Amino acid sequence: MNTQRAAVEILREKCVEHGLKLTPQRIAIYEAICHTTDHPSADKIFKKIKGKFPSMSFDTVNRTLLTFSAIGLLKVVEGHGDPKRFDPNLKQHHHFRCIRCNTIIDVYSRYYDSVKIPQDIQSRFTVLGKRVVLEGICKQCRKKS
Amino acid sequence: MNTQRAAVEILREKCVEHGLKLTPQRIAIYEAICHTTDHPSADKIFKKIKGKFPSMSFDTVNRTLLTFSAIGLLKVVEGHGDPKRFDPNLKQHHHFRCIRCNTIIDVYSRYYDSVKIPQDIQSRFTVLGKRVVLEGICKQCRKKS
DNA sequence: TTATTATATAGGATTAATTCTTAATTGCAA
DNA sequence: TTGCAATTAAGAATTAATCCTATATAATAA
Ligand SMILES: [Mn+2]
Ligand SMILES: [Mn+2]
Ligand SMILES: [Zn+2]
Ligand SMILES: [Zn+2]
Known part of the structure; x- marks a missing residue:
């Protein structure tokens, strides 16, 4: 999603840069999320990958996505999941x-x-x-x- | 937060408008959230109220806040709770x-x-x-x- | 190529938070 | 005042993330 370079190459660079191993799981997860435009949850990515990579655990997907966010490969965006945050201020702000x-x-x-x-x-x-x-x-x- | 009218009056109007009963719980919850500016979660509001209103259940707080949002007394705002939503698109957008x-x-x-x-x-x-x-x-x- | 080792993973357990269920209570219209 | 539909409290069930730990493996150096 960053450029049109192969996702694996972008991932490899970032992994080297941060001293992380380039595992098949990380490659699968990064390729999966790069093919989305719908801002999926960890669970969505997990379900998407499970078919092609049956040994993948949810924990790995979740942990890996957070790692990716930490090294700047993706962003965690505003969501409306739980816990919800409430605002009594109805003025434009x-x-x-x-x-x-x-x-x-x-x-x-x-x-x-x-x-x-x-x-x-x-x-x-x-x-x-x-x-x-x-x-x-x-x-x-x-x-x- | 809407105007400087007493919170109860604003609440009463909305309840009448939507055929909802004006209960002590709803009053307490609305007054509590109206005194916040920090976009609290349901749990935060619950803890805040529990001292003065010991019989209040978490479920009531949660349900009531969602009701308030449905009738336009407050808004649910962007949060970064769970489930997180991930975005591989790093371009400005x-x-x-x-x-x-x-x-x-x-x-x-x-x-x-x-x-x-x-x-x-x-x-x-x-x-x-x-x-x-x-x-x-x-x-x-x-x-x- | 093989051995070494720190890192990463799978799978299950645990924790955290919301939503559902049900029986009792209560606001309010008649 | 009474009757009843709406609301509540409390606990069970569900949902989703995070933690734990034994096993596996990527990266590096011999
Ligand atoms: Mn606000
Ligand atoms: Mn986006
Ligand atoms: Zn839509
Ligand atoms: Zn801060």
């Missing part, structure tokens, strides 16, 4: 999320409020909400490190 | 999420890419990433209804 402590902080910005929804997106979806989501390190977590 | 089926679809937009991070936000946080998140109903779900 935006969010900053700390990738260390997972705190979500409200961000108020007229500039962000005024960001438009392009016409082609309007025609593809029924858009009901819009928000700019920033991520990074919060003040407290910056202090700690 | 944005997301549309369907509130019915939870599908996350990639959105490419030069315009969204060019949205800036305001100076005052830069000084408050170390911003590492930015993305516009749209939500609404996807094509397939629109067909169904």
